[in-house]
Amino acid sequence: MIEEKNNVLCPFCGCLCDDGVVMVEDNKIIGTRNLCRIGHKKFETSQHGRAESPRIRKNGKLVPVTLEEAFDKAAEILANAERPLFYGWSATSVEATQVGCMLTEACRGSIDCTAAICHAPSLEAVQDQGAPLSTLGEVMNRADLIIYWGCNPMHAHPRHMSRYSVYPRGFFRRRGRKSRTIMVIDPRQTNTAKLADLHIQVSPASDHMLVHTFREIINSYDVTHETVSGIPADAIRETVEAIGQHQWAILFFGMGLTQQMGKDMNIDVAITLMHELNKYIGTKTTLMPMRGHFNVAGANITICAETGHPFAVDFSRGYPRYLPGETSAMDLLYRGEIDAMLNIGANPGTSFSNRALSHMAKIPLINIEPHNQQLLQLSDVVFSPAMVGIECEGTAYRMDNVPIKLRKVVEPSENCLPDVVILSEILKRVNELKGKGSWSECWGVQEGNGEVV
Amino acid sequence: MEKLYNLVTREERCVGCSNCVVVCPVNAYNDPAVASGKGPEQLDKVIMCVENGVVKILNMELCNGCGTCVMECPFDAIGLEV
Amino acid sequence: MRMTAETELLIKNGIVYDPINNVDGEVMDVCIRGGKIVDSVSAGAKVIDAKGKAVTPGKVECHSHMVGITPTSARILRPEDIRTRLNVSDGIRRAGGGRTVPTTWELGYEYAKLGFTRAYEAAVTPLYSREAILEFNRYPILNKGIFILFGNNWFVMDYLKSKEQDKLTAFVSFLLKSVGGYAIKIVNPGGNEAYKWNTEWNCHHADDPVPYFGVTPREIIKGLCIANEELGLPHSIHLHTNALGVPGNYEVTLDEINTTKGIAVGSDSGRVQNTHITHVQFNSFGGDDWSTFNSKADVIAKYINQNDHITADSGNVIFGDATTMTADSPAEWALYKMTHNKLISNDSEAEDGVGILPFLYSKKSPVHSVMWAIGLELELLTDPWKMFITTDHPNAGVFLDYPLIYSWLLSEKTRMEEAEKVHPWALKRTGLGGIDKEYSFYELVIATAAGPAKSLGVIKQEGHLSIGAKANVTIWDINPLEDDLSRDPRTDKFATTAYTIKEGEVVVKDGMVVNVPMAPLDVAHTHVDYEIQKVVEDEIKDKFKRYYTVQFENYIVDPDMYLTKADKIDVVSGKVHFIPCATQTEDVIK
């Protein structure tokens, strides 16, 4: 008989919608309600094409093996590696990331999450300028100006506008869509732009110029050129005045600003603009990055609480080090320094550069991935875990860093263990291989002498 | 009195963003959860909801044909047909 | 070695200091069995020779920002801070580092080395309490608890606006139980809600109404204090008054702590006060602006000495780099306009906000020097049972520098040497020059161990060495009877304990962490009669449906997933029952 599970969290995008309803009949997912098309697809196809047991590559072919053998092989690869990399952590639970940090420290490798190729520039900009942040509820209850800059929620976060920012009736915005102004700044006429009141079609790759012009007008400098990045200067002046008329504004930004030329400088300048709007114009403005994966914010926060830095942390000298440009996953792979890699909760097969993938093909690669994804051709040890949020519980962080508990909807198949258990087993074996004390000889760095970077 | 119009959905275009569900004044009036963006709880008092990722009409008789949902759907996956 | 029922420990002829039992430096033995202090021990017990060493109960940290969204956002903000102090993992300790915002593991080790066995996280927004609990589960050795922010909560202000005190009490009981909190924390009541509208708005004094809700901070403080006493919570309300860091704010402080004067204490947890005012150094400023800035520590100290319904913690300033992080976002915005350092401010829906900003306290600055003097003046003029030593870590300073504060309190000579090095205002604008009082070792133990334990309502099980108490004992390589602490206050000896014993298990030995047990988190479970709870819960569910973006069922912290290591403090009609968590304190995954 059909059983309806309520308040199920959708483990896909940064919205982490927690009002999903999933219909289950004797451990089979039949349908969902309230979830968008992407969320529905994740639940619907979660039980298709799943490997029954771990697989190891033997002379070119992935052969199913027992759990014990797979754990031993994985631990042996990681324990002997000179420069292992632990990548991913964005589509798994926070508890797994905590064990992952201990595993990285035990193997003295480097840990990085998918933010390195997504919102790392936002985190770097926060480290230079700080940021005025808020939660999504504040946006629903107070915001009367929503700015989407360089992101397209109708495609990437379908329920974002209807659940949090534009259509809900908030405490102080009782008329919902009518009590809010929507502004979209995007070179393309996207579907989000169709719903906007004002669409600023900036010319590609010159958002930095536009933000600077906003700041110039606010700091009462005159704009000498008549068109800036494709927009007439007086149109920009009207926009700034329009922003000034509102009480509470929120800037959502995505890959359009972070992965453009200038990377973290675009966000640096956008945050300075937010501070100046708060200071000079008096409109309370806040900022929120549209995080992609459902737990990338959780990965950043957990790695930061455990090791002190949000991503790209290197333990090769025994203590945590953070220097994007030297220790992030892309730098290490691009220079070919990595000699063993563990990937969990991410799909580098589609998102890494060819140069990095060509190096990953040469090194032993452990992949914890339920489905058959592109990275399978390169991986040597493949675990098929229980999917977080569908087959096992865990905690995930929404795009505004609010932690919510993921629910278990169906039972996993017999050989599929949760990520936490897989990583703890590997950690136990790595400790044995390394010998309890192997990491206890201090490498000449005593506690408290701070001169070491 | 027989209705002069009919709500039509084109499921292949729908993304399941539930803009139409939330913006519809009838849904918002009948179910406070929908008024604040969440999924409907009383399915009998709501005109449409998102099921299996796409929009699905539940109670056609509640609709008064104001067309707000048609305006707010960027993929025009929902329409009014006379 | 695992803590089993019959492991025994004997601390031979140490110099024992136990203020609760007025033991001031008597040479006695302390026997420990099964994690509790007992009267006698068999011959086979392990012996620690504490001859010529001071034996004191474990210290209690009553106010510090360690876990939750605030410190972790500060860790993201300040990668340069962790580079100042780096530790390699040595098998037992995990790698980590950091000074103002250390990693969670590092905090546990360093606090245990300073002799602390219990610590409380000072400000957590209920929406983010799941993160604080997740990080506390990774916080070794110390017992822990969380203060939940109520000062700007929409539900609280709604019930106060409609004058329904019993519904407010039921709501407080529900929220503390459902998000794993221990005590009520009020920060800048009303001011953060005003800040959420505009960065310049704030509630500047006790009768300044909150926009839309129309409730004044005085009503918020009074309402929450009555709710706290009706529920009989182990700790009183933890109050951070309005107008922090503004010259002339001592009047606001006096006015706000006067409002809760008549309310009777409703709990038998051993506490006397019904209000605990926190980091009071920031709130005893005199003068009208920064040029006429002076200290009003004597007025505040006199008030606290005369009234028993108040305890406080000092919040001393320590010169050097610090990271100000507080839920008082208007104060952080004012700091931001002054210094232009990088500011993170985060407003959470229908609850409180937070502000984080790096800050440098310099000896050359007249204002910082006066703040340094105010902190010391408060401690020297107030009864140590009512004024505990903290630096509101890391707002005014870092907990690693506590021995520096002890040296300034123990020896007037060191204090005056430091006063010479700082700006002359420190002596001109405050009364520090005229005070020649010096703390004795006994008073120091009161202000760091017995006092906070009593004020926080845990005096029944720890904070003293009488029979049946938890065996949280610290042994110092200091002999207060012979060594003249006023001549040489031995800051290095205070920096690490000779032994820290946590429930009968030696955790720190000569400054090295030797054992890492996981201690439980305290959660306060209070009971309200059923109908009020039913009515309030329905109202909460309806409000959640309309004005929150998290479902009501997903808001409540699931006990069997997060609070597996939580001690339940059950309060039934004012009586406090302590129910230890089911699982023994087993080791963390090594």
Added chain:
Amino acid sequence: MNEIVLRPKDHTRVSLEAEVITPDNFAGKTLEEIENMMVYPGNRTVQLKERFDVSGSPCDTADDLRIIIDGGAPRLKRVGEKMSCGEIVVRGDIDMHIGAEMTGGKITVEGNADNFAGREMHGGLIHIKGNALNHVGGVARGGDKGMTGGKIIVDGDAGDNIGDFMYGGVIKIKGNVGQAAGHNLKGKGTIIIGGNSWSRVGVEAADGTILVKGKVHLSAASLGYGCIGKIVKNPELGGEVIEGEFYELRADMGYKPKAGRAKVYASVGENEHILPGGRTSSPRKGDMPPGRDMLPYLKIYHKEMIERK
């Protein structure tokens, strides 16, 4: 000048962290002691003699000791870190953090250097004859003070973020430069660029001066539209006079307390597009390069990467 010669042998792809290779460490030590010093490839610890052939004559005082790394060491990091005197000569390429946080002495690199050359430097001289990559004279992420003194000369091209969060000292680059030269330039630092500079020059700079002899690709709006105060002839910068006429532009006005005093000198000959109504302010172009020719710093990347097999 006593010399110690280190000849690199069998360097693997994993970079070797050798912050012990500084004249201060080598002074007063015999050859055996130097050979037994620890260097750190990946998470291993290896003695110096396993990766270098050590020869030469040690001496007691550091300031007349010269360390020669004979041959290319493209995977040798943190050489000359925190050195205060003496000299290091690298006959070939070198990896990251060359001369980081150094307070004195001289480093010459005859090949190319990787990122973070001269990071958070306080004094001394670094002369790179080949190309340098990003963050020359830069800052470790999150810090608020980059290079505070000393001099860096790069004969070839350089990458992005030259001298970010710079507080003092001089950076002279003869070739082209990537984007954001002088990003967040806080103190009296001076950057002299011989070739072209990519966009975002002097963005968020509060003080200090940047001189670009070649073409400045436009992006920072304030730069392009700031008041073109005057044309300066032969400005005197970094202790030397530079011939030629330069527009004196106001770099990013920033709102920081001592903001708006940063100056950017762009040569008159090649930068007429900066003037109001100039060519690149046309709507279509924006910040994209005129043609799809290889971006200057990408050229550096590929050349380095191909050689570094």
